[in-house]
């Protein structure tokens with residue numbers, strides 16, 4: 001996510017410098033073109049294998065045994081309540097005897113606006129008992145845990161079904177709300193909190209503005225049943241809605257690699273276009289919006305195309321961008337972005353999250369910089385920021401690599417993770433040379449696609465660029481011993 005008026009102090013400074021930061025960037029030391037992996041010596045088989053591991057020619061494929069999630073939402077006529085059923089087929093890669101779901105609407109900031117998620121019923125042949133865990137959230141709790149009647153071995157599957165009710169609070173800059181005939185909810189269901197190779201993410205909620213979830217990509221189907229006069233814009237490729245029946249229509253979408261799902265429902269005027277790279281963009285705005293749907297689609301297409309040139313092909317077939325009737329910034333979801341205000345730089349930041357969060361996942365609690373510093377860097381790299389501005393952002397106290405539990409407040413978090421984090425990545429690029437750094441970053445994306453990356457993966461990608469790694473160590477993004 002990001003805030004509309006820049007990421008508060010430091011990130012805002014990065015974007016409003018007077019002279020061009022790129023003017024101060026040294027020419028790359030080698031002639032390596034962006035996107036070209038470091039060359040291997042043909043006779044060195046071990047070296048070639050290592051390079052192929054670090055920079056695979058093909059983007060990593062999603063786990064074929066990833067979860068299969070079906071979400072069935074029904075929005076009440078007064079737009080205040082969503083009832084739903086979630087079906088999950090889960091196949092762990094390490095043994096476990098439970099399933100843990102994160103109830104994001106019950107986090108302190110969302111709950112403070114009146115949002116609440118309850119689980120009403122659970123079904124599943126392997127389920128023994130179920131209940132809430134607190135995790136620093138409000139209402140019934142922040143986690144919902146299904147205890148299985150035995151251990152589920154790696155590679156063994158179980159299917160569970162959860163009925164839930166989501167109450168939508170007053171509209172604000174949040175991932176849930178209702179305002180002006182419009183309703184939206186993202187992470188508005190029990191979110192499977194599995195980190196492949198690690199286990200369940202039970203991280204506490206925090207009082208600052210930002211995400212704390214970790215979730216695997218899942219083969220996801222979404223149906224949304226709404227009053228017939230409203231349009232639905234969601235994560236995933238959307239089909240035409242069903243014919244109206246009893247004053248309602250059902251909208252269906254599918255995204256085979258969604259970590260999470262966003263839904264917006266309202267009297268949207270929509271526009272669609274397909275980019276040169278084949279990405280289908282759909283935007284929606286309400287009457288009186290500051291931008292038309294066609295212009296918003298053009299902005300989105302520009303961001304998609306520009307960022308694909310830098311980081312590799314856009315991760316999804318589709319991208320949906322509803323402009324909500326609230327102000328504040330933007331919130332990223334897989335193949336969908338909730339925009340709160342018509343702001344191009346916010347939009348570019350959120351589009352960058354499709355690579356850094358959507359495709360290359362991270363623990364948003366443990367390593368928030370892996371998505372936020374990278375998305376801010378993506379948004380800022382072509383912008384005008386002077387050396388002085390960059391140095392000021394880098395001088396901010398606090399480690400770029402700190403967890404969400406280590407910040408005293410939202411300002412401190414934004415200054416360290418967004419502002420200092422982006423500045424550190426820019427300085428690392430300066431130190432290594434733009435060509436080699438951009439190539440290394442593309443390798444990082446390629447290798448960690450559809451997985452949950454860690455700072456070690458960043459360090460591994462920069463193994464041949466010690467000057468860049470030193471900058472990130474100095475900024476507290478990487479540890480001294482984060483080496484390949």
Ligand SMILES: [Zn+2]
Pocket residue numbers: 001002349353371372375
């Ligand atoms: Zn962000």
